[in-house]
Amino acid sequence: MNTKLIFTIAKSLLVARWRQTLVAAIGVTFSIAMFITLLGFMTGLNDLLDGLILNRTPHIKLYNELKATPNQPIAISDKFKNHYNFIHSVKPSGTRAEIYNYGAIIDALKNDKRVFGVAPKLVAQVFYNVGAIDVTGVINGIDVEAENKLFYFQDYVTAGKFIDLKNTPNSIILGKGLADKMLANIGDVVQVTTPKGDRIQLKVVGLFQSGLQDFDKTQSYASLTTAQKLLGKPSNYVTDIQIKLTDMTLAPLVGKEYAKVFNLDAEDIQTANSQFETGSSVRSIISYAVGITLLVVAGFGIYNILNMMIYEKMDSIAILKATGFSGNDVNIIFISIALTIGFFGGLAGLISGFGLSVVIDNVPFNTAALPTIKTYPINYNPKFYVIGIIFSLITTYFAGLFPARKASKIDPVVIIRGK
Amino acid sequence: MSIVLQAKGISKNFHDPITIQVLKDVSFEINRGEFVSVIGKSGCGKSTLLYILSTMDTDYEGDLLIDGVPMRNKKEGELALVRNEKIGFVFQFHYLLNEFSVLRNVMLPGLKLGKYSEQEVEHRAMEKLRILGIDNEAHKMANQLSGGQKQRVAIARALINDPLIIMGDEPTGNLDKKNSQIVFDIFNELAHEFKQTLLIVTHDNEFAQSTDRIIEMEDGRIIRM
Numbered sequence: 001m002n003t004k005l006i007f008t009i010a011k012s013l014l015v016a017r018w019r020q021t022l023v024a025a026i027g028v029t030f031s032i033a034m035f036i037t038l039l040g041f042m043t044g045l046n047d048l049l050d051g052l053i054l055n056r057t058p059h060i061k062l063y064n065e066l067k068a069t070p071n072q073p074i075a076i077s078d079k080f081k082n083h084y085n086f087i088h089s090v091k092p093s094g095t096r097a098e099i100y101n102y103g104a105i106i107d108a109l110k111n112d113k114r115v116f117g118v119a120p121k122l123v124a125q126v127f128y129n130v131g132a133i134d135v136t137g138v139i140n141g142i143d144v145e146a147e148n149k150l151f152y153f154q155d156y157v158t159a160g161k162f163i164d165l166k167n168t169p170n171s172i173i174l175g176k177g178l179a180d181k182m183l184a185n186i187g188d189v190v191q192v193t194t195p196k197g198d199r200i201q202l203k204v205v206g207l208f209q210s211g212l213q214d215f216d217k218t219q220s221y222a223s224l225t226t227a228q229k230l231l232g233k234p235s236n237y238v239t240d241i242q243i244k245l246t247d248m249t250l251a252p253l254v255g256k257e258y259a260k261v262f263n264l265d266a267e268d269i270q271t272a273n274s275q276f277e278t279g280s281s282v283r284s285i286i287s288y289a290v291g292i293t294l295l296v297v298a299g300f301g302i303y304n305i306l307n308m309m310i311y312e313k314m315d316s317i318a319i320l321k322a323t324g325f326s327g328n329d330v331n332i333i334f335i336s337i338a339l340t341i342g343f344f345g346g347l348a349g350l351i352s353g354f355g356l357s358v359v360i361d362n363v364p365f366n367t368a369a370l371p372t373i374k375t376y377p378i379n380y381n382p383k384f385y386v387i388g389i390i391f392s393l394i395t396t397y398f399a400g401l402f403p404a405r406k407a408s409k410i411d412p413v414v415i416i417r418g419k
Numbered sequence: 420m421s422i423v424l425q426a427k428g429i430s431k432n433f434h435d436p437i438t439i440q441v442l443k444d445v446s447f448e449i450n451r452g453e454f455v456s457v458i459g460k461s462g463c464g465k466s467t468l469l470y471i472l473s474t475m476d477t478d479y480e481g482d483l484l485i486d487g488v489p490m491r492n493k494k495e496g497e498l499a500l501v502r503n504e505k506i507g508f509v510f511q512f513h514y515l516l517n518e519f520s521v522l523r524n525v526m527l528p529g530l531k532l533g534k535y536s537e538q539e540v541e542h543r544a545m546e547k548l549r550i551l552g553i554d555n556e557a558h559k560m561a562n563q564l565s566g567g568q569k570q571r572v573a574i575a576r577a578l579i580n581d582p583l584i585i586m587g588d589e590p591t592g593n594l595d596k597k598n599s600q601i602v603f604d605i606f607n608e609l610a611h612e613f614k615q616t617l618l619i620v621t622h623d624n625e626f627a628q629s630t631d632r633i634i635e636m637e638d639g640r641i642i643r644m
Contacts, residue, residue, distance in 0.1 A: 002531065002533055005527075005530045005531060009527075012516075012518040012519060013518060015518070016517070016518040315512075316518075319514035319515075319516070320527075321475075321499065322473075322475060322502065322508050322510075323502065323527065323528040323531070323576065324500065324502045324503020324504070324528055324531050324532070325499060325503075325531060326495060326496040326499035326500075327495055327496070327499075328496060329499075329531075411475075412475050413470045413475045413476045416512075416514070416588070417466060417470070
């Protein structure tokens with residue numbers, strides 16, 4: 001009964017000053033809308049940029065590093081056991097680039113519950129022949145389906161179909177930059193020379209754009225068998241095993257474990273791309289800081305308006321107290337006014353923030369670097385909306401706290417006798 | 420006859436800018452059903468006394484008993500409850516809330532008390548307005564009434580919880596002769612027909628003459644009662 005009465009009084013005060021109320025609410029609406037839009041846009045952009053690297057980088061890469069053995073023969077020999085040995089100019093020899101018994105390793109990995117997927121890869125250095133000129137480059141031999149499942153290969157193939165790489169023998173998908181350099185198009189046949197001097201002709205079935213121009217100028221993709229044929233290697237010749245885990249954060253730990261178990265070198269994504277995580281978190285912090293600043297400004301607006309309302313309503317507060325409303329009742333009246341402004345302003349802010357996000361989401365955004373992106377990226381994570389409404393309630397509560405306390409402390413005698 | 424309000428040796432000092440004693444050892448009693456007026460020159464402390472008796476001013480020495488209960492050491496919230504339940508106020512200015520209708524203004528203290536349901540409070544409020552002859556204006560907004568009508572609404576508001584005592588601080592001070600007379604007649608009617616206890620501070624001697632009892636003050640002391 002009492003609460004209901006107090007809310008009716010709060011409501012009447014709000015409605016009586018509806019213009020001021022509206023201005024205060026618009027302040028909250030504006031800041032929450034900006035907060036939502038900013039975070040959605042920033043995070044969308046973050047996800048996009050992270051995806052650029054993270055989506056196509058394996059969480060763990062297993063390979064054979066080209067290096068000299070740490071156990072040189074002289075160190076193993078019994079004869080020189082009691083001597084100090086100095087060896088100059090040590091060179092690696094007989095290192096195998098390929099991964100020994102890769103089929104068995106892949107089977108073992110597929111049985112590991114932490115592993116989301118595995119894709120073998122063969123990296124071959126080649127020369128692309130453009131008339132009389134040779135362009136150095138790399139052909140990546142891939143398991144087309146596995147590559148697509150793990151690294152969204154089809155997203156980067158801007159012309160042609162990625163699956164043709166598997167279906168057409170001796171086919172190649174060229175980087176866009178490389179294709180421009182070679183004046184090659186889909187259906188054309190290009191010639192490449194292997195480091196051993198063999199020449200081979202490949203049919204272009206597609207073009208890809210990775211978003212990294214330098215990458216597109218040198219790289220191209222062929223199926224695993226085509227690449228093996230190109231190098232004259234048997235069908236068990238694979239240089240890299242790419243692994244995606246279900247939980248990316250485990251990569252350094254699991255990588256070390258695999259390196260030990262399979263006697264290979266392992267590189268995890270955190271070590272390879274540590275700069276990206278830093279960039280993402282800094283951008284998020286900036287978005288939150290701007291959003292909170294906007295809210296605090298809106299909070300000061302509410303504070304001012306409530307203060308003014310209290311000065312205007314001195315008489316009403318005095319008579320309420322004279323007729324039996326306690327300081328606490330008056331306090332609740334003004335706090336609930338502030339929270340009402342915060343709640344409805346915040347709600348309108350969420351809606352307009354969502355609207356603004358949708359608008360940005362539909363603004364065309366074409367860049368050569370990002371072939372799959374047609375509009376600006378937006379993240380609609382509900383987390384931001386929850387944070388937004390909680391923030392708006394908290395700031396308006398604090399904005400109302402001091403004016404409300406002031407109102408509750410008004411001495412009716414001073415007001416009434418002052419008349 | 421039972422005692423409604425009892426003041427025992429009430430003194431009060433103002434400290435700003437220098438200490439002045441405005442009330443000096445004031446003691447008196449008011450019995451149920453009495454119509455009492457307090458008169459005195461400006462600055463004699465009669466209003467100050469009224470605000471102490473009303474429990475709104477708590478900065479005093481001495482003791483105040485309302486309905487036999489001492490008011491000293493009561494918390495702010497408890498005093499608010501006492502004012503709500505036992506005291507009705509009529510000030511020089513009407514202090515109606517412009518955001519509410521006349522009826523709603525009268526109902527507010529009743530709703531706050533929560534003794535009756537909302538319908539009942541509304542019914543009672545209409546009854547009070549009828550006694551004061553302004554039930555036709557019940558659904559108008561408070562700021563649409565004339566000054567005299569507003570003061571009558573304020574009296575209805577003071578009556579809503581059937582208070583033990585009604586206190587008035589120059590209730591006719593802002594009104595013209597005709598409206599003053601109306602308000603005065605209402606007080607008389609309340610006192611004699613409804614046996615309502617009334618304590619009215621006034622400087623209108625004519626008004627005071629027709630009350631049951633006059634308390635005259637001078638320089639913070641009661642000189643006649």
